[in-house]
Amino acid sequence: MTQDELKKAVGWAALKYVEPDSIVGVGTGSTVNHFIDALATIKANIEGAVSSSEASAARLKAAGIPVFDLNAVDSLSVYVDGADEINHHNEMIKGGGAALTREKIVAAVAKKFVCIVDESKQVDILGAFPLPVEVIPMARSYVARELVKLGGDPVYREGVITDNGNVILDVYNLKILDPKTLEKQINNIVGVVTVGLFAARGADTVLVGTQNGVVTKS
Numbered sequence: 001m002t003q004d005e006l007k008k009a010v011g012w013a014a015l016k017y018v019e020p021d022s023i024v025g026v027g028t029g030s031t032v033n034h035f036i037d038a039l040a041t042i043k044a045n046i047e048g049a050v051s052s053s054e055a056s057a058a059r060l061k062a063a064g065i066p067v068f069d070l071n072a073v074d075s076l077s078v079y080v081d082g083a084d085e086i087n088h089h090n091e092m093i094k095g096g097g098a099a100l101t102r103e104k105i106v107a108a109v110a111k112k113f114v115c116i117v118d119e120s121k122q123v124d125i126l127g128a129f130p131l132p133v134e135v136i137p138m139a140r141s142y143v144a145r146e147l148v149k150l151g152g153d154p155v156y157r158e159g160v161i162t163d164n165g166n167v168i169l170d171v172y173n174l175k176i177l178d179p180k181t182l183e184k185q186i187n188n189i190v191g192v193v194t195v196g197l198f199a200a201r202g203a204d205t206v207l208v209g210t211q212n213g214v215v216t217k218s
């Protein structure tokens, strides 16, 4: 199977975590796009969705699924999203699609985070994928200097403005041995909006698309 077929398999497998009549938290990316396609087939059985990006909101609306503002929603039973890397403790690097801040917010509200990945995303140690950091534009150079002090090589993602009007620094050459501590350290730098390390709030369930089928990990 191709990588996209593996993504499709986990996107559809995530449907079983959607509760009837609920509002579903929806992430961003090519794997989640398959989940949205699957969700469209049961749209009569759900109330709607909260989206982590303008891109997913547009896809949800095009599929006829009502999209709610998160402020209008008290709780979400499930949040379904992909990842750029995931380790064996269900800690992740996310933000390849620049949606990390809204993803972290929607994930925080949800009772259960179901992460959907193809097997190429599984790693022993996070950091081969450059770590995205969303930054207030005027703080870009300052934050970059602070990230160098933490051992990384930040690169400005040129031409990308997030849905929140900010910029992204991608931090290369990090070997992330303690994701929870690094998440706190980077979030503490003034001017950082969010780091794309999801460790304090990792995934509760991971669906991995493999050549032998979808494997579920908790």
Ligand SMILES: O=C(CO)[C@H](O)[C@H](O)COP(=O)(O)O
Residues within 6 Å of the ligand: 027, 028, 029, 030, 031, 032, 081, 082, 083, 084, 093, 094, 095, 096, 097, 098, 099, 100, 103
């Ligand atoms: O964090 C994300 C977007 O900000 C995505 O979940 C991540 O980039 C994975 O994307 P894809 O499913 O296209 O491989």
